[in-house]
Amino acid sequence: MTRKNVRVKIGEMKTNAGFIKNLELSVGKLVDDSWEEPMGPTPKPGLTTLRNWDLKLLNRYKPFYMPACDLCCLCTFGKCDLTAGKRGACGLTMAAQSSRIVLLACCIGAATHTAHSRHMVHHLIEKYGSRYPLDIGGLNIKVEAPITRLVCGIRPKTLGDLDEVLDYAENQITQALAVVHTGQEGNNLDFESKAFHVGMIDHVGMEVGDIAQVSTLDYPRADPEAPIVEMGIGTVDRSKPVIMAIGHNVVPSVGIIDYMKDNSLDDKLEVVGLCCTAHDITRYWDRGKIIGPISWQLRFIRGGFADVVVLDEQCVRTDASNEAERVKAPVIAASAKNCMGFKDRTNDPADDIVADLVSGKVPGVLILDPDKVGEVAVRVAQKIAPLRKRFNVLPEVNEVVELAKTCRHCNMCQRSCPQDLKVPEAIEAAEEGSLKKLNELYEFCIGCGRCEQICPVNIPIHSLIIKSAEKQLTQEICNCRAGRGAIQDVEIRNVGSPIVLGEIPGILAVVGCSNYPKGGKDVADICREFANRRFIVVTSGCAAMTAGAYKNEEGQTLYDEFSGEFAAGGILNVGSCVANSHIAGAAIKVANIFAKRPLRGNYEEIADYIYNRVGAVGLAWGAYSQKAAAIAAGFWRLGVPVLVGPHGSKYRRMLLGRADKKEDWDVYDARSGDKVNVGPAPEHLFQTVETKEEAMVFIAKLCIRPNDTWKGRSIKLSHYIDLNKRFYGTIPEDLHLFVRTPADIPMTMKDDILKILKGKNWKETIIPDPTLLPRMIRKKRK
Amino acid sequence: MSCEPWQCAEVAATKKAMSITKPEVAVSLIKRAARPILIVGSGAVERELEGRLLIDYLIDFAHASKVPVVATAHIVGEFMKRGFKPSGFMSAMDIGNRLVDPSWMGLDGKGPYDVVLFVALPYYMEAYILSGLMHFAPKLKTITLDNAFHPHASWSFPNSNVKVWSENLKVMTSKFEGGQ
Numbered sequence: 001m002t003r004k005n006v007r008v009k010i011g012e013m014k015t016n017a018g019f020i021k022n023l024e025l026s027v028g029k030l031v032d033d034s035w036e037e038p039m040g041p042t043p044k045p046g047l048t049t050l051r052n053w054d055l056k057l058l059n060r061y062k063p064f065y066m067p068a069c070d071l072c073c074l075c076t077f078g079k080c081d082l083t084a085g086k087r088g089a090c091g092l093t094m095a096a097q098s099s100r101i102v103l104l105a106c107c108i109g110a111a112t113h114t115a116h117s118r119h120m121v122h123h124l125i126e127k128y129g130s131r132y133p134l135d136i137g138g139l140n141i142k143v144e145a146p147i148t149r150l151v152c153g154i155r156p157k158t159l160g161d162l163d164e165v166l167d168y169a170e171n172q173i174t175q176a177l178a179v180v181h182t183g184q185e186g187n188n189l190d191f192e193s194k195a196f197h198v199g200m201i202d203h204v205g206m207e208v209g210d211i212a213q214v215s216t217l218d219y220p221r222a223d224p225e226a227p228i229v230e231m232g233i234g235t236v237d238r239s240k241p242v243i244m245a246i247g248h249n250v251v252p253s254v255g256i257i258d259y260m261k262d263n264s265l266d267d268k269l270e271v272v273g274l275c276c277t278a279h280d281i282t283r284y285w286d287r288g289k290i291i292g293p294i295s296w297q298l299r300f301i302r303g304g305f306a307d308v309v310v311l312d313e314q315c316v317r318t319d320a321s322n323e324a325e326r327v328k329a330p331v332i333a334a335s336a337k338n339c340m341g342f343k344d345r346t347n348d349p350a351d352d353i354v355a356d357l358v359s360g361k362v363p364g365v366l367i368l369d370p371d372k373v374g375e376v377a378v379r380v381a382q383k384i385a386p387l388r389k390r391f392n393v394l395p396e397v398n399e400v401v402e403l404a405k406t407c408r409h410c411n412m413c414q415r416s417c418p419q420d421l422k423v424p425e426a427i428e429a430a431e432e433g434s435l436k437k438l439n440e441l442y443e444f445c446i447g448c449g450r451c452e453q454i455c456p457v458n459i460p461i462h463s464l465i466i467k468s469a470e471k472q473l474t475q476e477i478c479n480c481r482a483g484r485g486a487i488q489d490v491e492i493r494n495v496g497s498p499i500v501l502g503e504i505p506g507i508l509a510v511v512g513c514s515n516y517p518k519g520g521k522d523v524a525d526i527c528r529e530f531a532n533r534r535f536i537v538v539t540s541g542c543a544a545m546t547a548g549a550y551k552n553e554e555g556q557t558l559y560d561e562f563s564g565e566f567a568a569g570g571i572l573n574v575g576s577c578v579a580n581s582h583i584a585g586a587a588i589k590v591a592n593i594f595a596k597r598p599l600r601g602n603y604e605e606i607a608d609y610i611y612n613r614v615g616a617v618g619l620a621w622g623a624y625s626q627k628a629a630a631i632a633a634g635f636w637r638l639g640v641p642v643l644v645g646p647h648g649s650k651y652r653r654m655l656l657g658r659a660d661k662k663e664d665w666d667v668y669d670a671r672s673g674d675k676v677n678v679g680p681a682p683e684h685l686f687q688t689v690e691t692k693e694e695a696m697v698f699i700a701k702l703c704i705r706p707n708d709t710w711k712g713r714s715i716k717l718s719h720y721i722d723l724n725k726r727f728y729g730t731i732p733e734d735l736h737l738f739v740r741t742p743a744d745i746p747m748t749m750k751d752d753i754l755k756i757l758k759g760k761n762w763k764e765t766i767i768p769d770p771t772l773l774p775r776m777i778r779k780k781r782k
Numbered sequence: 783m784s785c786e787p788w789q790c791a792e793v794a795a796t797k798k799a800m801s802i803t804k805p806e807v808a809v810s811l812i813k814r815a816a817r818p819i820l821i822v823g824s825g826a827v828e829r830e831l832e833g834r835l836l837i838d839y840l841i842d843f844a845h846a847s848k849v850p851v852v853a854t855a856h857i858v859g860e861f862m863k864r865g866f867k868p869s870g871f872m873s874a875m876d877i878g879n880r881l882v883d884p885s886w887m888g889l890d891g892k893g894p895y896d897v898v899l900f901v902a903l904p905y906y907m908e909a910y911i912l913s914g915l916m917h918f919a920p921k922l923k924t925i926t927l928d929n930a931f932h933p934h935a936s937w938s939f940p941n942s943n944v945k946v947w948s949e950n951l952k953v954m955t956s957k958f959e960g961g962q
Contacts, residue, residue: 081795082917083795517904649907693855
């Protein structure tokens with residue numbers, strides 16, 4: 001490891017050589033490299049180091065751009081009209097502008113994760129010291145930071161070692177952001193390559209954050225049996241004061257929980273979380289509760305359940321403080337990135353802050369000291385709960401009817417709804433006294449509140465929906481498995497071979513936010529389907545919560561029903577957003593631990609290995625954020641395809657292969673150097689799908705890899721064909737592209753499929769040792 | 783009937799679709815096309831118009847007009863259940879991506895399409911694909927048959943209720959030889 005700013009000061013020292021007095025030595029940098037693994041070719045890659053690799057992928061998966069805006073308005077030359085081939089005043093085309101926006105989104109996402117990690121590492125070093133050892137899985141984990149090792153060529157051992165990793169990440173994000181400036185990059189594929197680069201950096205930033213918090217906060221450490229935790233508003237004991245934290249950075253919530261523990265109050269209050277903070281609260285404290293994903297914010301606040309609202313960072317509704325004020329719940333903004341306009345009271349005595357919040361003198365405060373957040377939140381919650389008495393702003397049923405009667409039937413609520421929900425019909429039914437149709441919207445509403453913003457008569461439509469579903473809301477009781485963190489090395493050893501040979505049909509990572517097109521049940525259904533098919537199903541973030549929000553006939557959630565092991569048929573929650581790094585880490589560890597590929601600064605070879613061998617696919621069914629864009633970009637560079645639900649089309653650019661262009665699908669056979677056509681495996685790198693059914697067919701297809709053995713390919717094809725038949729009512733038309741030898745064909749379908757292949761002029765081919773990298777060819781044929 | 787985007791924020795910038803004021807206009811555009819194609823999204827089995835599913839209207843239209851159909855998402859099976867075999871099925875993004883490629887010779891290999899009809903994709907998804915085609919396939923004419931105005935198409939029906947929509951589809955079908 002490299003350490004910076006080493007200082008040695010000797011006041012007085014007598015030695016045989018002489019007497020030393022007031023000696024001060026300062027060393028700018030000290031390199032301690034005890035890691036035996038030789039450094040690979042690309043440690044700490046810069047903007048263009050991996051450009052050739054990116055271009056290999058981008059030439060196969062060409063961008064399909066769908067601009068959200070015809071104009072560029074980023075500089076004062078503009079606005080510039082870029083429609084139909086026109087260039088802007090700076091010379092930029094719409095393709096380049098579209099990819100520039102993609103890069104910008106990825107920079108925002110990567111900066112957000114990395115800044116989150118920087119804040120946590122800084123705070124944890126202050127609290128625990130820079131020499132605090134990293135431990136994310138005890139003896140079960142030797143490769144503690146696979147992404148950091150791969151990208152940076154660094155093996156971090158202590159919290160302090162993470163500083164250098166973050167220095168590198170921050171530098172690269174700054175470099176990449178500079179590319180977006182007017183008059184820099186002009187080629188769309190170069191913008192795309194840099195988006196991949198920032199995505200890779202995003203994974204580094206996430207990994208640093210999660211291994212720092214797992215090591216210091218005593219989270220489950222790569223634990224397949226991480227505890228089952230309660231989830232849903234119905235699990236909250238509303239006889240107690242309730243503190244609700246929203247966001248992603250657990251540090252202030254830790255302050256709250258520690259204060260409660262130190263003062264023997266841990267059974268006197270409820271601490272609940274929304275969005276990823278909720279995951280990390282339950283990783284830290286098994287009595288913490290998850291309320292739900294990001295879209296539950298308005299429901300919970302307006303329902304009056306929270307006595308104190310603590311806002312940290314990321315994905316927090318920017319009007320959360322206004323909403324909290326309506327229900328008389330004081331707000332504590334606890335992040336420098338999200339001050340909410342409140343006065344900074346960090347240095348004021350806690351007694352004064354508590355008095356001001358309880359009396360209502362101020363609706364909220366900014367406190368940047370997590371310990372003080374803890375004390376203030378707890379004391380305020382205790383005092384204000386009996387005064388608030390769960391005050392809420394939901395109308396009574398008769399008021400719902402009266403409000404509905406004021407509707408002008410303009411339909412603007414539906415036209416502003418991202419889901420195109422039939423709100424007007426529901427309001428019309430409410431006018432007649434029936435709340436049934438409003439209630440039916442509850443499951444599909446993403447809680448954005450746009451319907452209210454546009455309503456010309458100010459009907460609080462979202463509140464009407466919540467009221468109509470009040471019973472469901474208060475009875476929401478389900479389970480989630482606390483985020484387990486990383487995947488153990490031994491788990492990787494156990495599944496490495498069947499994954500690479502294709503006998504475990506795939507790894508499905510169901511990740512991301514809750515902007516679902518038709519409610520969350522699709523997520524749970526997809527997870528169950530693939531766990532039953534013996535895929536490894538990994539979840540994280542809001543999707544992990546949604547996966548646990550539905551029960552089977554026996555009343556079990558997926559986490560009760562399936563094992564939390566990284567094994568065929570397991571459904572495991574790795575944790576919050578930053579824990580997504582463990583999913584990429586698992587793919588990297590397959591290459592390193594199972595296949596013994598060197599990891600250190602060896603990005604291209606590892607990505608080539610994953611791309612050709614590890615049948616993994618990400619599904620972000622409700623992805624909405626720039627962070628999700630950055631996470632996806634990190635997976636693209638590793639060669640892992642990502643599917644998004646229909647709202648994902650708003651990312652404005654897909655990376656699509658062309659199955660009909662045979663020439664796009666050649667790889668080298670590393671054994672001989674011959675080019676071998678392996679078909680579209682995987683067919684796409686980034687794809688929007690329209691329906692749950694289509695998603696399932698694509699998941700099975702995108703797990704196909706050139707390296708599959710005949711047995712593995714046969715298993716994968718049997719899932720692909722079966723899902724096709726079930727959802728499309730037909731045998732896949734592209735089957736001939738994935739069958740290399742008759743042995744690839746699932747046994748029970750052999751005769752039928754051979755007939756189809758004959759009709760398609762199919763020819764047998766070999767199964768290569770696939771690589772896209774000429775340097776990986778072991779023996780070139782003359 | 784309004785020619786504002788159905789989803790309020792889906793505004794056009796410098797180019798906005800021409801409004802199809804009556805179904806005969808759409809028929810005329812389709813009849814003049816050398817190589818039209820109809821792309822049908824998953825909403826075809828979700829939208830009910832006057833007691834019939836949209837997919838049934840579209841099958842009638844396809845039979846009458848002989849315009850080849852591409853089914854997106856998972857609905858190819860729904861067509862086949864009704865005894866209609868689409869010319870192709872693929873994801874909405876895949877067909878969009880092929881349409882921006884001027885060298886793509888179509889599902890039958892006979893040449894690029896010149897007019898693309900869209901219907902029944904999720905509104906926002908269809909809007910994005912239409913924007914992609916507007917920018918990157920400038921020679922292609924796009925027409926939407928939904929009852930929601932799509933500003934990024936070349937031609938779009940205005941916002942209308944299902945009764946009008948149903949009537950429009952019936953009239954369009956009747957104006958082709960096969961629909962009489």
